[in-house]
Amino acid sequence: MNEPEKDPQQDVPFSSRKLLECIDVGANRFGWADRPKTPGSRREGEWLIGYGMASASRANSLMQSSAEIEMTPDGRATVKTAMTDIGTGTYTILQQIAAEMLGMPLDQVDVLLGDTSLPSSSGSGGSWGANSAGSSVYVAAEAVIAEFATRLGVEADSLTLKDGHAIAGNRQIPFTEILNGDTIRVVGTIKPGDTSEKTNQASYGAHYAEVAVNATTGETRVRRLLTVGAAGRILNEKTATSQCYGGQIWGIGYALEEDLVVDARNGLIVNHDLAEYHVPVHADVPKLDVVLLEERDRHASPLAGKGIGELAIAGVGAAINNAIYNATGARIRSYPVTMDKLLPHLPEEVGAAA
Known part of the structure; x- marks a missing residue:
């Protein structure tokens, strides 16, 4: 319903745009139709289960x-x-x-x-x-x-x-x-030439996440994560997929763990090492799924490809946060969504049941 025919800001055509296809392919592959229809309605023991999705775009740039x-x-x-x-x-x-x-x-x-x-x-x-x-x-x-x-x-x-x-x-x-x-x-x-000015160039994607939130502690676990991307011609599927894995893991990090703390008294960074600045480890990362759609964008480069590395980061946090909302009914508006932020907003009946 909200898909524009051309770039509404610059009033130029898209060089190529498969956002809706990314959303549809991802929904079918992930099983989006089976998502919990009401926040907080699906539970496995002490774990609340939720699905979330978010679209993604990353501007394409050709540099000299x-x-x-x-x-x-x-x-x-x-x-x-x-x-x-x-x-x-x-x-x-x-x-x-x-x-x-x-x-x-x-x-x-x-x-x-x-x-x-x-x-x-x-x-x-x-x-x-x-x-x-x-x-x-x-x-x-x-x-x-x-x-x-x-x-x-x-x-x-x-x-x-x-x-x-x-x-x-x-x-x-x-x-x-x-x-x-x-x-x-x-x-x-x-x-860069005329095509960079006469077209809107970007890679597009969609992310789908399933999370489990502990009703007692507020701990969040990502159980599934799917990324579907369209980035022009994929020059090497293995290395492109590997970059997407990295982007997905970074997305888990900024959604749930990564938080730079600054001392307000002197402006110094408090958690300037990996002991206190938390990043995902193996136990935090589920099986990742990446689908790269067939596409050629002749406006983007002689190779008909577009950038993909950061496309796999954009939107992952939103998908996870939406899944947390679907699991709990709690809408947290600041990253990372840590236990201390989430726990006070869990429904009272959930806490009582736990």
Whole structure:
């Protein structure tokens, strides 16, 4: 009912938007129709059971980024960029992009990152790393293809690269023969263009949570957590899913545990270590479920992908908090929802029954 046809603030079309599909797929997969219809109506012993959901969006940004591809006489390729890999799979993603674009086996492509002497990249952050750095590798690979085409005297569009060979007409020429002892170095650069201004670009998702709240202590346990996301082309399903797991766990943390305490007298942080600043541990995390929808967003980047890392964080806390309300009827409006905040608001009959 509230779904707009275009961005109501900027009055521009959405580049792509699968929010409603995320909600529907998640509802069916999670069993949303079986949720407790009345807050506090489902109970298992001393545990009150509740379901909650929340939608999610994360603006997509393409940042200026450059990458070099070096082709050596032995037919190997090396991707070079000052991008970082902070555990998000950058080495793997850039290797895959270059290998696919150049028709090479993965083990023939090397990736060199993290040195300021290399072409400047977008850096990691803001869910823009894979698409920005990856798009610069894409552009560099196109330049390599153009150079191969020139050396073979054909149009780049007529050239097929496969298994370390270039196929043009009835000829199949190995890269080593095309290079003929030379080393080719090309740099590709990507930067935001018209599409970033003429469209609203964002990744979308929906989170579903089941919680159990102890009627005696107010303790909350997350029992199930599902995230459905649409973030354009998924460059690597395994690494993207892993990032979503991390986002879900962070969401559990900020919903139930993480609380930065500042001493009002001097402005110093009181709980500045992991003994007092609580984060989720294995016992706090249930089996996580992630579904990534098929999508291509040609406005977002040459790779047709969008950011995903922070999409999996946005809204998780709201889904958990909504589930707590569904379980207890208590609406807590500040994070984290700790026992001391929740316990006074539990229904009196619940406390009496406990």
